[in-house]
Amino acid sequence: MPHDIVTTAQHEAAEARATLDSLTERVKAGDPNVTPSQLATQRELIAFAELRVEAAERKEAQYREDERAALGAAAKTAATELITGPGMDTIAEATKAAADAIAALAALAYERNDAIAEIGTTLARLDNDLATATDAPQNEGPWASRKYGVWGNRNRVVVDSVGRAPALEVGKLTVLAVIAGLGSTDQGQRAQTQHREAFHGLRNLVVHGLLEQYPQFAEEFRATPEEFAAASVRGRYDLAEQGRRPVADVVVAA
Known part of the structure; x- marks a missing residue:
């Protein structure tokens, strides 16, 4: 040597x-x-x-x-x-798959919450009927329907001796999914810190920065004209802030 x-x-x-x-x-x-x-x-x-x-x-x-x-x-x-190389294309595809998985999770939760709200509406109507019916005992209380073993409202339903079904907080479900997915290794903890920091009023800026830095993300996550048209006013504002506004806002007729 x-x-x-x-x-x-x-x-x-x-x-x-x-x-x-x-x-x-x-x-x-x-x-x-x-x-x-x-x-x-x-x-x-x-x-x-x-x-x-x-x-x-x-x-x-x-x-x-x-x-x-x-x-x-x-x-x-x-x-x-x-x-x-194709590495970022793979990352973009995996990110899109994760977003699709979260969308599927949210859809299931929304469906369950709609069912809870529907049952709760029925129970509220039943409570009101019991409270005003002349052929029912008076002063049934706020949960009059409980005499039938079930009670609740649009945010929660309960079946006595069976269990309860509260409405799901979808945003918190996604936080659970992200935290569990990132893991608890050193790398995972650093990612968790970045995730927390991104929620301090900077989420739109974080998304915009990623789309600006990586064209592959823009290709995967830019909203279609149909998605933009279907978004709420706030949703359109967020899409624009995130850099996800479609190149053309015109919805092409089928």
């Missing part, structure tokens, strides 16, 4: 300097066996060893640069494939 080469070269240079220091001390001590030629040769060896150290350091630096360049090229290739 280049680092080993540098270490070896530095060690050789250090040995050469140590040898020169030893020869120099011998001369100072009066040793007649050390010649000028030996000192000159040792200095040349030191200079050569220092060049080898520099060469090894350059080789190590080039190796590190080549290594970084290879990592950079690999990252660039992977990022290019990620950006130009």
Whole structure:
């Protein structure tokens, strides 16, 4: 490895300097066996060893640069494939599938709530009939229908000894679905935080930002002219704020 080469070269240079220091001390001590030629040769060896150290350091630096360049090229290739590949199309399709699943959940909940409201309306009519009927005991109270084992209103119905059916809060059901779907891992907790922050009056801006950043989402979630026409006034405002307004508002006749 280049680092080993540098270490070896530095060690050789250090040995050469140590040898020169030893020869120099011998001369100072009066040793007649050390010649000028030996000192000159040792200095040349030191200079050569220092060049080898520099060469090894350059080789190590080039190796590190080549290594970084290879990592950079690999990252660039992977990022290019990620950006130009079909990944976001798959994410957009999965997001649309999740939205469809929530729509199906909401439809089921709305249907159940409508049934509760219908039964509750019947019970309210029955309560009123019992309260005003001349052939029924007076002062039946607010839940007169309970004499038949059932009572309630448009938001809740109860069958004694059987159970109760309160109207579903659909928005809370979707929160449950999202929280459970995001999970409780570190990634899930970060996503949960983003989800909470998006509900601080910024939901439309969050949706608009996503559609603006990812064209795939715009393709999947832009409202059709029919959906826009069927939306409430507030719904149309939200669609526009979210960037989901259809390109053309005209509904094409079938």
